[in-house]
Amino acid sequence: MNKNLHAKKILIAPLDWGLGHATRCIVLIQNLQKLKCDITVAASGKTRKLLENEFAGITFLNLPGYEISYSGNKRFLPCKILLQVPKILKIIRYENKWLCEMQNKYAFDAVISDNRYGLYSRTITSVFITHQLSIQTNITWLDRMLQHYNYSFINCFNECWIPDLNGKLNIAGALSHPPKMPAIPSKYIGPLSRLKKINAVTINYKWMVIISGPEPQRSIFEGKILELAAKINDKFMIVRGLPGDDSQKPASSNCMLFNHLGTEEMQTAMQQSEFIISRCGYTTVMEVLSLQKKSVFIPTPGQTEQEYLAKHLFSQNWSYTFNQDDDFKLHLKKATLFNYTLPEINMEQYKDVLNDFIERL
Incomplete structure (x- = not known):
């Protein structure tokens, strides 16, 4: 046969x-x-x-x-x-x-x-x-x-x-x-990206933050983002990267907080955000680039792969980057002024x- x-x-x-x-x-x-x-x-x-x-x-x-x-x-x-x-x-x-x-x-x-x-x-x-x-x-x-x-x-x-x-x-x-x-x-x-770019989408959020990675750094990153959001008036969409988790996290009134989003919901949220903030995980990078979104990548401390990748993308003006121990508020202001050159990729x-x-x- x-x-x-x-x-x-x-x-x-x-x-x-x-x-x-x-x-x-x-x-x-x-x-x-x-x-x-x-x-x-x-x-x-x-x-x-x-x-x-x-x-x-x-x-x-x-x-x-x-x-x-x-x-x-x-x-x-x-x-x-x-x-x-x-x-x-x-x-x-x-x-x-x-x-x-x-x-x-x-x-x-x-x-x-x-x-x-x-x-x-x-x-x-x-x-x-x-x-x-x-x-x-x-x-x-x-x-x-x-x-x-x-x-x-x-x-x-x-x-x-x-x-x-x-x-x-x-x-x-x-x-x-x-x-x-x-x-x-x-x-x-x-x-490889599960997301597809859609043109003419209304921007509802200044910053979308995708929390991810191993503990304890995931929670440290999340804490810094929530602390930042409480200090500024910009509208945040925060995805905690916890599929199957029903726990709740208190956040300021300018934050929309979700434990996890499916593919369609994630695509909509990213498209409706002016900037994406996340770890410099490779899959997230591919998805952000596929949507041609302005991004800020904050490498997981000690993960040399992410640290190298963030610097490489920054050198091509494809994204902005800074370290987790840096001043978040200062660097997000710099990110809004950064000269992004977003690539068109097959x-x-x-x-x-x-x-x-x-x-x-």
């Missing part, structure tokens, strides 16, 4: 470090569904909750996340992460064993792993999605060592998809454009890659 006659069974598994890996998988799932693929998602916790809210009728398999803990002090973050390396390696080994068991049960045609290093197999076509081929720590020897180990896992997959532009003007800079590429076929698939490049991939299965 010709295998091309049946609907392709695709397993998609996003990493659980923040919600960005899950949200950028939304557009992949949507388009794979249009290609008549049978989708299964491997996830747990907030990641699973977010995707369950987006998709009805999709099979979900429970796959525990990495559950990495972070330090409240940026100086101790690298040590905190290094101490968890044995735990990460243990989870990667578990992922690989788990995939073999699930493959025997479900017979997937392919697996698409968003930064989950263990989801590869010799018996199934596997794709690894990442924008971070070169890990930036500001320590040259450590960067080289980390890239070596990074590639040792990536090269176990059949393909690597890089959600960025291939050229001098790009989103992630050296993160996604290293001198040495992985040994496996690697493709720049363009940015946001549908990934569709050709998906079409080609499914045809080759």
